[in-house]
Amino acid sequence: MKHFLKITIAIISTVVLFSVLTKISPAFTMIFNIFNLLVLYFALEEGEIYGAVMGSVGGLIQDSFSIGVFGIAGTSKTILGFLAGYISRRINVVPRVRRVIFIFVMLLSEVLLWMFLYSFVISEKFYTAKGLFFLQPVCTTALAFIVFPLFKKLMKILPKL
Amino acid sequence: MPSFLKKKKNLVIFFCLIFFQLILLSLQAPLGSESSLFEKTVFSIFSPVQNGVSSIIRGIGNFWKGYFSLRGVYKENKSIKREVFFLQLENRLIRGLLDWSAKESNLKDILKDIRENIVFTRVIGIDLTNQYKAVVINRGLFDGIKKDMIVLDKFGQLVGRVIELVALNESMVQLITDSGSGVGVRNQKDIHGVINGNDEGRCILKYIEGTETGVNVGDTLVTSGFDHIYPPGIPVGKIISVETADELFQTILVEPFFKFRSLDELAVIKIDPNEIF
Numbered sequence: 069m070k071h072f073l074k075i076t077i078a079i080i081s082t083v084v085l086f087s088v089l090t091k092i093s094p095a096f097t098m099i100f101n102i103f104n105l106l107v108l109y110f111a112l113e114e115g116e117i118y119g120a121v122m123g124s125v126g127g128l129i130q131d132s133f134s135i136g137v138f139g140i141a142g143t144s145k146t147i148l149g150f151l152a153g154y155i156s157r158r159i160n161v162v163p164r165v166r167r168v169i170f171i172f173v174m175l176l177s178e179v180l181l182w183m184f185l186y187s188f189v190i191s192e193k194f195y196t197a198k199g200l201f202f203l204q205p206v207c208t209t210a211l212a213f214i215v216f217p218l219f220k221k222l223m224k225i226l227p228k229l
Numbered sequence: 230m231p232s233f234l235k236k237k238k239n240l241v242i243f244f245c246l247i248f249f250q251l252i253l254l255s256l257q258a259p260l261g262s263e264s265s266l267f268e269k270t271v272f273s274i275f276s277p278v279q280n281g282v283s284s285i286i287r288g289i290g291n292f293w294k295g296y297f298s299l300r301g302v303y304k305e306n307k308s309i310k311r312e313v314f315f316l317q318l319e320n321r322l323i324r325g326l327l328d329w330s331a332k333e334s335n336l337k338d339i340l341k342d343i344r345e346n347i348v349f350t351r352v353i354g355i356d357l358t359n360q361y362k363a364v365v366i367n368r369g370l371f372d373g374i375k376k377d378m379i380v381l382d383k384f385g386q387l388v389g390r391v392i393e394l395v396a397l398n399e400s401m402v403q404l405i406t407d408s409g410s411g412v413g414v415r416n417q418k419d420i421h422g423v424i425n426g427n428d429e430g431r432c433i434l435k436y437i438e439g440t441e442t443g444v445n446v447g448d449t450l451v452t453s454g455f456d457h458i459y460p461p462g463i464p465v466g467k468i469i470s471v472e473t474a475d476e477l478f479q480t481i482l483v484e485p486f487f488k489f490r491s492l493d494e495l496a497v498i499k500i501d502p503n504e505i506f
Contacts, residue, residue: 117239130357133354
């Protein structure tokens with residue numbers, strides 16, 4: 069029950085954050101992928117299964133907010149969540165620099181995988197917002213260092229409520 | 230569960246999830262951009278959050294404006310703006326109707342109904358993969374919205390059409406800047422063509438022959454009504470470049486009149502254009 073509540077609150081917080089960013093500027097949806105942060109947070113904190121499950125859920129939410137084939141982001145994020153959780157159990161990603169590199173590499177891999185799946189399934193040129201899209205791994209990595217502590221605080225507060 | 234599966238429990242769950250996603254992909258692929266029931270359900274669960282956040286941010290913005298403006302003047306201005314919104318749309322639609330069917334005897338009856346059929350709506354979300362493809366509005370089945378209803382901005386300029394009722398109170402609007410959209414248009418010299426979006430905020434006017442000289446930079450395009458989706462006479466955009474290469478058709482770039490940044494307030498026209506024209 070506690071885990072279910074944690075997951076629900078984290079998902080709702082992510083959708084709230086996503087909606088706020090969209091409302092401030094549509095360009096933010098290009099340079100920040102909030103749903104990837106949700107997946108990475110759970111993968112790093114709880115392991116590969118949580119990562120994969122959150123990847124499935126987060127990806128499907130992202131897909132439902134866009135025109136296109138439902139399941140593309142779901143697939144790429146499930147793989148991201150599982151790999152991030154699996155690798156982080158085998159190498160130490162706690163030191164700050166390693167963590168930055170790890171998050172960046174994971175986000176970059178997800179972007180590349182998503183691009184591959186998108187081109188493969190939709191066979192249509194995808195929109196990069198004049199190259200802004202390629203900044204997504206860098207910008208999302210930077211945002212992770214603001215969002216992860218907030219998630220952590222939220223998860224600590226929850227059991228007390 | 231066999232022991233080898235127990236040992237690899239995590240991998241089994243992972244592959245089950247991937248398998249589930251692949252099933253979704255294969256079920257969705259034949260539907261194209263149309264949402265499946267499962268996708269609509271996921272959207273319906275989370276769209277109230279999006280709608281709520283949108284309202285809160287708008288509320289904060291309005292409070293901020295209201296606080297710093299003279300309160301009475303702000304309120305009056307707001308109601309005038311709303312009135313202007315409807316008047317502009319009425320005016321645009323009436324002009325379109327007059328241009329097209331001034332001789333129709335039942336014109337008066339049609340005009341009477343127009344105002345009642347304009348639904349004021351707000352944008353609550355955008356397409357995540359490309360902001361120029363679609364937006365989500367806070368009106369749906371409960372407000373009498375149907376597929377293919379046309380959507381205009383507050384100045385009566387064409388924005389797109391409703392492509393899907395994604396939830397009971399939300400609909401998805403395909404923008405004319407989406408490469409999948411097609412609008413029949415004509416210019417002042419009555420040369421007809423079709424515009425498609427280029428997915429980058431502009432449109433491309435197609436099927437204008439290389440020998441055609443009646444299409445120039447600066448020409449205004451309005452809907453022709455030939456597509457039987459958009460009624461005639463609605464302003465669409467302005468031609469910003471014409472290239473005549475050694476090809477059969479010219480390459481013509483069009484800047485839509487609607488501004489993406491001011492897409493907050495929109496109007497859905499509930500009348501089916503085919504019933505009027």
